[in-house]
Amino acid sequence: MDTQKLIESINNESLKSDIPRFDVGDTINVHIRIVEGEKERVQVYQGTVILRKGRGIDENITVRRMVGEIGVEKTWPINSPLIAKFEVIRRGDARRAKLYFLRDRVGKSRRLRDRRRGMKHIEGMTTVHR
Amino acid sequence: MTAPSKTAHLLGQKVGMTRVYDENGISSPVTVIKIDPNTVTQLRTMEVDGYSAVQIGAGDIKARNSTMPLIGHDAKAGVAPRRKHAEFRLEDGAESGWELGQELTVSVFDDIKYVDVIGTSKGKGFAGGMKRWGFKGQLASHGVERKHRSPGSIGGHGNNAGKSGRIKKGKKMAGHMGAKQITARSLDVIRVDVENGILLVKGPVPGHYNAWVEVRPATRLYRPKAAKVANG
Numbered sequence: 001m002d003t004q005k006l007i008e009s010i011n012n013e014s015l016k017s018d019i020p021r022f023d024v025g026d027t028i029n030v031h032i033r034i035v036e037g038e039k040e041r042v043q044v045y046q047g048t049v050i051l052r053k054g055r056g057i058d059e060n061i062t063v064r065r066m067v068g069e070i071g072v073e074k075t076w077p078i079n080s081p082l083i084a085k086f087e088v089i090r091r092g093d094a095r096r097a098k099l100y101f102l103r104d105r106v107g108k109s110r111r112l113r114d115r116r117r118g119m120k121h122i123e124g125m126t127t128v129h130r
Numbered sequence: 131m132t133a134p135s136k137t138a139h140l141l142g143q144k145v146g147m148t149r150v151y152d153e154n155g156i157s158s159p160v161t162v163i164k165i166d167p168n169t170v171t172q173l174r175t176m177e178v179d180g181y182s183a184v185q186i187g188a189g190d191i192k193a194r195n196s197t198m199p200l201i202g203h204d205a206k207a208g209v210a211p212r213r214k215h216a217e218f219r220l221e222d223g224a225e226s227g228w229e230l231g232q233e234l235t236v237s238v239f240d241d242i243k244y245v246d247v248i249g250t251s252k253g254k255g256f257a258g259g260m261k262r263w264g265f266k267g268q269l270a271s272h273g274v275e276r277k278h279r280s281p282g283s284i285g286g287h288g289n290n291a292g293k294s295g296r297i298k299k300g301k302k303m304a305g306h307m308g309a310k311q312i313t314a315r316s317l318d319v320i321r322v323d324v325e326n327g328i329l330l331v332k333g334p335v336p337g338h339y340n341a342w343v344e345v346r347p348a349t350r351l352y353r354p355k356a357a358k359v360a361n362g
């Protein structure tokens with residue numbers, strides 16, 4: 001077998017097929033599996049996607065949220081088995097690939113406009129492989 | 131020479147690196163090594179060679195690309211010409227457990243947790259002291275001119291490093307780096323896939339992609355890892 005295909009075949013085992021389409025600027029719920037001893041529970045983390053980078057097995061997202069006055073950013077590989085699922089809450093209009101500027105924003109200016117442009121064909125699409 | 135081995139060493143090719151998740155969802159960086167069945171091409175015996183060892187061959191090669199002596203050598207074992215050959219030592223007289231032409235698949239590592247991988251590192255060409263030996267170089271400013279990456283003094287005649295008007299042998303200096311044999315020791319075996327002839331080991335392995343490497347059971351573990359094994 002061709003070497004690239006061989007690595008792909010290993011990667012395909014961990015690639016998820018049920019990731020909804022979302023992009024930088026969107027507000028999403030990340031359902032995180034947390035194992036405590038024997039028990040496993042799911043915690044929901046809601047925030048804005050400020051970064052999405054990498055391809056395939058190495059694709060990562062960073063999700064930012066405010067906890068009280070403090071900004072929290074978490075980064076995961078999107079194919080990590082520790083993530084039960086993603087839910088898209090709101091589409092935001094991002095004009096940058098990396099929304100680092102949100103870190104400096106305070107108050108209402110922290111919000112992103114809803115995305116309306118080009119949404120028609122996105123509705124109904126369930127999976128994404130960029 | 132390594133200690134006599136009970137388990138076979140195998141020749142394989144480095145395919146590349148990726149990541150896999152374990153059952154706890156923890157991601158590990160892994161190197162994929164393709165190990166097609168190896169064949170025993172020669173047995174070294176006490177009578178003939180003065181020591182006991184098994185020679186293995188791996189990889190197909192067209193007869194016209196091989197040499198007559200090698201083709202004949204492999205034909206003696208009843209196998210098609212092999213691209214690569216390697217040898218591993220046995221206890222004296224233990225070669226009777228092996229036979230010519232025997233096929234060794236990656237399944238020999240089924241019960242093995244740690245392996246050593248021997249390969250030829252990537253060549254770095256003529257490298258300076260900073261890259262080759264990790265020297266700090268000189269300051270960026272404070273009057274340093276055109277010598278920012280130089281190794282500094284290599285010793286005068288007043289000290290042990292350069293006594294009697296010459297520099298001691300083995301003094302760390304710039305020179306050719308890489309392209310030599312490196313053993314990556316005590317790597318965790320993540321997966322043994324006999325069907326596809328694939329071995330996944332944790333972490334990097336010397337050499338470029340498609341480079342030939344020799345895989346053997348770990349001869350000794352690094353101390354922290356050995357302690358981990360001892361404590362279960």
